[in-house]
Amino acid sequence: MKPSTSLITICRRCNARICWALTTAHGRRQPVDAEPTxxxxxxxxxxxxxxxxxxxxxxxRxxxxxxxxxxxxxxATCSSPPPRRSSGGQRARSGVRPVPWQGRQS
Structure with a gap:
């Protein structure tokens, strides 16, 4: 059995045909390949x-x-690598760097 064509969409990264489904365990959205295998x-x-x-x-089960x-x-089948979250190199700093608080000397 295949999903109906109204439920099929395209992956933004690899342009494959996918469907979005809810997990029975937690109710979260999960992309699934549209073609049964x-x-x-x-x-x-x-x-x-x-x-x-x-x-x-x-x-x-x-x-x-x-x-x-x-x-x-x-x-598992997406042909595009996942996006990188950080460059790992130096990043531009902005704002004020916090300085450790030093108590008053009496």
Whole structure:
């Protein structure tokens, strides 16, 4: 089973077709590849309200239920490297550098 075309969007970094799904464990958004694959470690299903839900395939629950399909998380297959958060080099400093407070001598 594949997701409906209205749920498919494009990754901003690599232009791949993805879907956004909510995790069943915490309700957080997770990008999932739109194409089902046998190598996937996620089970995705579309609820009656049209929202996609995703769960991990584990040793405790390895089966794919009716209405689910197997997919890969897009973070694992994205061909673009993740953005760097810091340059690691010198950065421009601005403002006042804090000076340790020294108590009054009486």
């Amino acid at each position: 046998e190598a996937g470690n996620l089970a995705v299903m579309q609820a009656a309200d049209g929202v996609l839900y995703v769960r991990s395939i584990t040793a405790a 390895p089966d794919i239920r009716p209405g689910e399909w197997q997919a890969m998380p897009h973070h």
